[in-house]
Amino acid sequence: MSKTCTTPHSDTSAARERACWPVRVYRFYRDGFKSMTVGRTLWAIIGIKLIVFFVILRWIFFPDFLSSKGRNDQEKAQYVREQMTGRR
Template structure:
């Protein structure tokens, strides 16, 4: 369990952020809505459905990945 003084510091930091977000002005709220939409598009839609990591998706070990790239670098010479 954290000490009382540590709890107090953590609580102050927590309140600092919570109060900051609660007091956001209209433009601040609009910006946060855009940020959340953008992050959803980037990390959920784009990353999951359109931009998987090719080597991580298709190969399980670094050795396999090295072999694949080495093959590409030397193929059809």
């Protein structure tokens, strides 16, 4: 197998055999996603779940706590510094 990569536009069988592994991996997933039917629905569900996990749950479980501890960055930094050094 040669070390040269072919461009993604050359679709001859000889060029497919000589393509480097990133090109082959890309073509594998591209062809797989083109022929999916049920998989598209599953990927949509996965996308919706990721949005829920990273957007909505972030607002619920990770509120902006430091905004209540200071008006500017220096006051917030001072609060963090006191908490880190005062709890030894």
